[in-house]
Amino acid sequence: MEFAELIKTPRADNVVLHRPFYPAVEGTLCLTGHHLILSSRRQDNSEELWLLHSNIDSIEKRFVGSLGTIIIKCKDLRIIQLDIPGMEECLNIASSIEALSTLDSVTLMYPFFYRPMFEVVEDGWHSFLPEREFELLSSVTNEWRLSYVNKEFSVCPSYPPAVTVPKSIDDEALRRVATFRHGGRFPVLSYYHKKNGMVMMRSSQPLTGTNGRRCKEDSALINATLRAGKRGYIIDTRSLNVAQQARAKGGGFEQEVQYPQWRRIHKSVERYNILQESLIKLVEACNDQSHNMDRWLSKLEASNWLTHIKEILTAACLAAQCIDREGASVLVHGTEGTDSTLQITSLAQIILDPRCRTIRGFEALIEREWLQAGHPFQQRCAQSAYSNSKQKWESPVFFLFLDCVWQTLRQFPCSFEFNGHFLIMLFENAYASQFGTFLGNNESERCKLKLPQKTMSLWSWVNQPYELSKFKNPLFEANSLVIWPSVAPQSLQLWEGVFLRWNRSSKFLDEACEEMNNIIEYNKELQAKVNALRRQLAELETDDGMQESS
């Protein structure tokens, strides 16, 4: 298919652009295969808009006489308006945008066409290979092995080719366990707590069904992670009720009789389109500035967004507590083990592991616990807050995870190497990007799409020193401790940087932030200068120094 077929009117003059915080500007609108471009043709070229079609969540058109208006709602929550003279032009442009922003085929997406303007120093596709992660693990324990049982993606289509499993369990057993777990997602290692050797594993639900099917390899696999005489915890991210109902559909949960060494805890975390609806409601509430206080608070409440944040953080704290405080190993799963499970396992690691709070460590975490673990990004992030499609698979699972990280970052502002902008950047790229990182639903799809060969990795761009400098937290001081966030409603806050970003000017806050950075920079500079002088004085004191300077 040629993009030209979809672009009926490639350009229109005298288009007026309205966008947050800027005065309306008139210019020429151009449509390309992947971008919507507005250029004002002013000398300074500053009045330009480049918008990825894939960032467009929904559009609306209105007409007053022959003047058409297109309202474009973006996945990054921004809303812009284009006034286009001429009804035909307007209709053509609207239908082109609609078609171009909802392309079916992944291979037509921008990442396949994007050519980087920077030199790739480190290819992000190879930055976080499972082998590298496993090397780190083997330096502290030898109880685990890297299994390639899923090399052809035949045992579990949503797992990567290499997974970490207990050394004592062979590939044959893994194959059998896979048949006992939803989607073949047998329990694998998610995190090893160096401090006490306890582990966190994740999987999908066991397929016990109504007649209590069992699998002795399954219990052998998870029992292999327990110390003699110790019990472990299974954290089921569904309520007991939901878990019981799952049995009717062939799913289920671990019964005490078959897993006597494990204690099961149900910690319900919401999933699917309930979350999407929550996001839609929240954004709707934030976008209406005219709400009086009561209405705003009741809309905020009705969105349930912060309730979900609290639920997820509470479950993550529980998992972390079992490992760090109780000294027990943990298995986390829900139904498929691709959504709430990953929220819990990844947040628990942020709480427990200082490495995950560094930039590279956090990137590795996303790579490991989200991309390789098979979170279906393409389905989940197909649409954002302005979606009308109500598809069950669309869900801001990753977005919620980022919000939870932001809440934790706010409570421990010196313990993270990255800042809030880093999280916002990840949010934007998960929904629309020139990079291939978040394309596809799992490693198998990415492999078939040949993403590493045909597209650029987000990490290749982010990890350049200049780009990184924008995402660094100047207050960062490595904190080797476990950090326990407060989940009291008084401690949770609306993520203003995302939800109010386009609704109110942050000029004064940004300036204050800059001043803060200046103080920190100045402090470093002064310390360095004072220390240098002191060193020079010390040199003077020695005879050599005296002779040199004389």
Place this chain on the structure above:
Amino acid sequence: MEHIRTTKVEQVKLIDRFSTSNKSLMGTLYLTATHLLFIDSSQKETWILHHHIATVEKLALTTSGCPLVIQCKNFRVVHFIVPRERDCHDIYNSLLQLSKPASYNELYAFSYNPKQNESKRLQGWQLIDLAEEYKRMGVPNSNWQLSDANRDYEICDSYPRELYVPRTASKPVIVGSSKFRSKGRFPVLSYYHRDKEAAICRCSQPLSGFSARCLEDENMLHAISIANPAHHYMYVMDTRPKLNAMANRAAGKGYENEDNYANIRFQFVGIENIHVMRSSLQKLLEVSGTKALSVNSFLSGLENSGWLRHIKAVLDAAIFLAKAVAVENATVLVHCSDGWDRTSQVCSLGSLLLDSHYRTIRGFMVLIEKDWISFGHKFSDRCGQLDGDPKEISPVFTQFLEGVWHLTEQFPQAFEYNEAFLLQIHEHVHSCQFGNFLGNCQKEREELKLKEKTYSLWPFLLDEQKKYLNPLYNRDFSQKLVLLEPNTASFNFKFWRNMYHQFDRTMHPRQSVFNLIMTMSEQNKQLEKDFKELEAFHHYSNLKIRELGCGGRMSLERCLFKIWLGFVRTRIDPTGDGSAYHGPQHAHSVTTTRRFLYSPLNWYLASLL
């Protein structure tokens, strides 16, 4: 002391009110004449001033003892379990008495003794001078003058002695107007905007009933209006909801009839009365004090309390006022019922938006002295300083502080002071430790001889100013911006956790960016000094070395110099790893030694030896 039935109870448990696992600390409870003190087994002390106690509650006996819940005016809530009911009962009764003194002279301020000499104490009271402040604003001038009408509190006993009124308002007009205003609180100047020649005036409601008129009052408003030479109309802001104002007419009070007053623009603002505010705060505290609170109960509780709605209403009114002055150059007269609650809130917040002086530490003290203390906000009644009518208690001043806090959140660089300053003022408005906030009006304060018998809070706050400085404050910021125009879309209003959960440590961020920046900014000042000294010293040493020359011969002078150099260096950097620079406090002590040692003169003297 006669109220204290028992002075010490052992084996008392202090329960963490939010912990779901009923975490508790064991310790001993002491009752002193002024404080309740709990010392836990790790020797950590919790001091509670009797005056801070809002309510004491004795709950039903449990197996572990008798629970005693104390809620404080600074929003601390402590939950004790006293093993023996008898002891609990004694403490309970003692605290009931101690927290509700019957007369002013029982208040802490009259016994508080910071061991300061008398002249310093008196100086403290002179720190804030309102006459100076009016001068700063630019009055008296050709349009405004100081009136002696109330010099001996003869026409209004809740106003200060010194009042500024339009020059054209004659004494009979003032007297007549005051008779037509509730409690005699006639229109007077609160703030004068020098550039715009516009004024903020304040008063109480007129006694208009359904149809009464008062020529003098009409003349008074006219005089205020024409005191603004540029303008042909003035605003009259009634800060009450219209319904309340109308209801007042039946009692012979009410609001201005636009037909009777020349060129006024009348406006209702809709801030609720003290009773609504009191119950609003109570609801807010009930919600925020709930154990294992869900997000939805918190948000719906926040909504039902109406608290943020009220804060927004107060701020919106202040913005209306400030814009009328700054944008329209119009004079505004503000009133509510008696003109000492809502009127104080709106006038002071409006002035704060207009004038950057009030965003400095001293300026804020002046603002409170002027619009709250001198104009007779009834601190004693509103804060329940004495055992009195509980219906008079209302968090009007707390709301003002919260309004300021919201502004500091939106304009982080516009204020010289920080949140801790606001919290500390709130603490002392209720502590009755200093004389400033005792009583209900200036006349009462004079009768209590506060300036003779008590201390003023302000010099104490200035002494520890460092704690209250905002490191991000930018003086130029205010100069660029004539008027602070906060965004009051509802989503900007947040629950003030640091106020209402001040003492609940687990709810706050575990690391404070603000404190860190504050420390760093302090440290920077020190480092700058150190750098200059080191540089001078280094320069001097280099010169000296050149002067001493090289060569194999070790002169006495050179030996001396080396010894001295080593001596100085070890003093500056005792550990040799630069750790002297990690804490500003430590760095300070090092500098004093250094200042002596660096001095080239001292070195010169030493070299003569």
